Amino acid sequence: MATDTADPSTSEPPPTAPVTPGRRLQNLLHANPIVGPLAVLALAILAFSLVNPRFLAAANLGLVLQQVTVIATLALGQTLVILTAGIDLAVGAIAVFASMLMAGAAHTLGVPGPVALILGILAGTAMGAFNGWLVTVVRLPPFIVTLGTLSVFFSLNAVVSHGETIRGAEMPPIMTATGDTAFRIGAFGVTWGSLIMLALFVVFSYSLSSTAWGRHVYATGDDLEAARLAGIRTGRVLLSVYLVAGVIYGIGAWVLMGRLAAASPNIGAEYNLNSITAVVIGGTSLFGGRGLVVGTLVGALIVGVFQNGLQLAGVDVVWQGTAIGLLVLVAVAVDQRIRKVKR
Template sequence: MAIDDNGGGAHRAGTATKEPEPRPDFDSQKHDSLGLRIQHLLHGNPTLGPLAVLVVAIVAFSIFNPRFFAAPNLSLVLAQVTVIAVLALGQTLIILTAGIDLSVGAIAVFSSILMAKFATDAGMPGLLALVLGLVAGTAMGALNGFLVTRIKLPPFIVTLGTLSIFFSLNSVVSRSETIRGSDMPSLMTWTGTTIPIGNFRLTYGSIIMLLLFAVFFYALSRTAWGKHVYATGDDIEAARLAGIRTSRVLFSVYTVAGLLYAIGAWVLIGRLASASPNVGVDYNLDSITAVVLGGTSLFGGRGSVIGTLIGALIVGVFRNGLQLAGVEVVWQGFAIGLLVLIAVSLDQWIRKVKA
């Protein structure tokens, strides 16, 4: 009995000194698990977040103002978004490689002036003037690419410099005068021609924009060039060691972006029915905003052109919806800026996902 009592006492003493195990916090685990699932989902599908924002915005503005969802207003939103979307497509290619292009607006506006000058002052046929304008825009993009890849200058510094150069040349060539669309061949303003679909009006410029997005969606997702663009932006040194000619990839990206900016210039002429040297001040920020809102990472290597299209539509929807609601322009800019900050913060959170 004594042995039993001592053993039992020892057992009771051991039990008394042992600390109770903490109970699992199931609510916390559930919350963390949900957050991780969302994080992984957005990391694998970067367009889901922007798409949700776009849908919510459309529904909200339609409730507040029934005119928002009317066909004429939607036609206006798409027409306003078209130019920025084309420019943002070129910007997307560059940001995917962890670069940035501040000369977007300057190249687009200067290309539009050159096209108009070729067609009017030089008396060239519309097709020749258009082709030369496209070549000029491509050459401007190639210059950016040469300075980045051969001279090894940072993209920010390169495009900041060419921004000033191209805008200055634009002022010299145009003499700060607007060239009317009526003075140009009809091909120059053709992109602004509308196609009636019931009460909805679709411009040829918008069709060109959608076709460009389809082409580059395929190029980035289905071709070796697209895979090299993503690899270069994700880790340029690892891509180089894997045998990818990263300098060629970067040069091609800046050159193709220049061509896209020139196409945007053609669409711009059709949109304005003129070639004006005084537009494009906000094109740089608007294109970057569309790319960021579309889920493309500013650190490179992640994103899609479909996201950029959605981002451009978000900007157009918010500005149009707030305008219909009677919100002042300054607060419209405030709302867009807030969206950008949220998008960048979300991108930082998504990049922390663990495999």
């Protein structure tokens, strides 16, 4: 008995759900993580310029750039760690310890300035490598590792510094040179520290987008087991990320001394949260595998713009922190929503 079969050439495709504007926006943000932070930065600049015309003054914009330089530098190292689905709570402790070691070597021991800077950067590198060793060899969770070394490094900082601040005048000029103005465009001044920070972002933007190491970092953060099965030596990748982050924190310590014109052991507690805030607001996923370092720079600028703009608007400092906290919550919520896009 013959049976009728449908002709595949004449059968209609199954109906598809309509693509809503919200879905289009979700797809856009998933494909281009930088779009959201750029939009927020543009809207913030527009809003604060309307609230207080002094916000767009060249001198004030130069001040905003100087204020975000240290956090942006430290957040760059934080970005590398978060891209691997980790987190680094010892950022501030490493940077402050490295700065005190630099200053102490030059001031107390009479070590030449360039040598003292190298010692500090090497110390930051060693601390980052130690975190990486605990994560990759001892196999402890990054949160627990860096929470523990946060206390260890701050304690070492107290031992090395004896709780004393070393002023810039007591150190060789090169130690605080990152705070000097490199050039001016009218009243808009750019320091050497800002130029170093921007150079680091250029280098790592290229490294993550155009090198095998960068592709391995993204793959490891996106799916550790899949990356391992694909032949990527994930342990080496993770160790290299923490080591490189330590190098960046060491350089950040130099930038920090220039910004303060001193080396102080009594700062740094807020750098951990601020660096994570810049990374998250900049569109890098806390779950790893997605984000751009340029987004971190934009995120740091957003934090700086909000802090400066709210100050000019006369908002109490308590509410300034509230605004930044709400930004973080919104950024994480948006990230979770974006990750639901089907690939």
